[in-house]
Amino acid sequence: MLPPVVRRGVRPAGPRGAGSRNPGGDHRRHRVGRGGRRRRRAGPSRSSGPPGRRPASGARRRGPGRGPPRRRARAGRHVQLGAHRGVDRRDLPDGDAVTRVLVNLLWLVPGVVGGSEESTTDALRAVADVLDRDGSGGDLDIHLAVLEQFAHAHPDLAERYDLVVADQDGRDKRRRVWAEQTWLAARTRALRPQVVHHAGGVVPFVHPGRTVLTIHDLQPLDLPHNFRPAKRNYIRLMAARSARAADIVTVPSRFTRERVVERLRVAPARVEVVPWWVAPPRHQDTSEPFPLPPTLGGDRFVLYPAITYPHKRHDVLLDAFALVAARHPRLRLVLTGGAAASESAVQARIRQPDLDGRVLRTGRVPAAQLESLFAAAALVAVPSDYEGFGLPVLEAMVRGVPVVAAAAGSLPEVARPEDLVPAEDVAAWAAAIEAVLAESTDARNARIAGGRERAAQFGPERTAAALLTAYRRAAAARVPT
Structure with a gap:
């Protein structure tokens, strides 16, 4: 001990x-x-305890500039x-x-x-x-x-x-x-x-x-x-x-x-x-954003922040992205998150000729870098077919990033109906991603506003x-x- x-x-x-x-x-x-905070009791204040004892486990020591402790109304036992x-x-x-x-x-x-x-x-x-x-x-x-x-x-x-x-x-x-x-x-x-x-x-x-x-x-x-x-x-x-x-x-x-x-x-x-x-980013007061990975080279990219568990369905997204990448030579896919049971399959798929050099697998990244990736992404894709809630969808909408999400698990409760795609339909995923990429500025702004309105419900x-x-x-x- x-x-x-x-x-x-x-x-x-x-x-x-x-x-x-x-x-x-x-x-x-x-x-x-x-x-x-503690409510101050009316009348004379009472001692914090018998003489000779000091505040202890769980007690808060007051730092410089703090006044005397504020107490709540008497509650009974010590x-x-x-x-x-x-x-x-x-x-x-x-x-x-x-x-x-x-x-x-x-x-x-x-x-x-x-x-x-x-x-x-x-x-x-x-x-x-x-x-x-x-x-x-x-x-x-x-x-x-x-x-x-x-x-x-x-x-x-x-x-x-x-x-x-x-x-x-x-x-x-x-x-x-x-x-x-x-x-x-x-x-x-x-x-x-x-x-x-x-x-x-x-x-x-x-x-x-x-x-x-x-x-x-x-x-x-x-x-x-x-x-x-x-x-x-x-x-x-x-x-x-x-x-x-x-x-x-x-x-x-x-x-x-x-x-x-x-x-x-x-x-x-x-x-x-x-x-x-989703709480606002706690580092948002920093003067400079965390730099993006230099290998992106200014290209547009799709972001998927998820550990490589099988139910996260990286396979669906990779297959769909291969279809989109063939028509968008400057588009990249960024996969953040730790390695899990599907990591070897993900790495093998990334090395296939139709995706070679088009996917950046970063692994875990610092929170500040993830914020920079959210801010620069063309869209966030969440193909997972099982989520207890679907936090990445809410994170993206709060940050004003368009979302495409699987119509599975809890995701329909979080995402807007128009942002949902059948979970395992590769062609539908490719079409949904291309639709976001092709939007006019006004249409994209309307999508972002709709996402923020949805996020405000949470x-x-x-x-x-x-x-x-x-x-x-x-x-x-x-x-x-």
């Missing part, structure tokens, strides 16, 4: 009585749902975190005055888990923004259980939520899963939340409190041939058990809701759709409202059995 250390003002749980020189002490101050701590019954909610929510993010290894990291962290940003703006979160006290590097990867969330930090980085998957089954249960009993949100698709075997479960998709069940036997069998065993254990299940789309209801036999009334949204308010509804329903136990 690693010793607890101070990290951006966030301290993991440890022995009691710790402060800045003994990190990991008592958990004193709890941020509420209103973006981390919570102590850590293996050696008891519970002082002063700062937990009295009755239903405040609902404490713990969000389990121990599955979230920054930079590794893909789109689910973006969707989850953006949802938490939406919750903080909406509650901070309209003041409706006085009944919520939200905490995040995270890995060590979370605060570094998402410093804005570390500033807005209290973090309960596990002393591991998540690289050892077995150790991380074990922490979910043991460490998390202990911290949950200490913090005593009314609701625990397991945002990674699995509810641990030991799960105190009312439970909200997020299922991003059911690919391992619907497309078992795309996964290794170990993962396929693990998900098959855990998905149904987790869904039965949850009071509320959240999903990003109606498509995924239907799959969960059918596959896992969950009562429809227990499944809440919490659609994803805003942060909608995401936050749906997620908060799930929390409140679980806390109130208004859930069909």
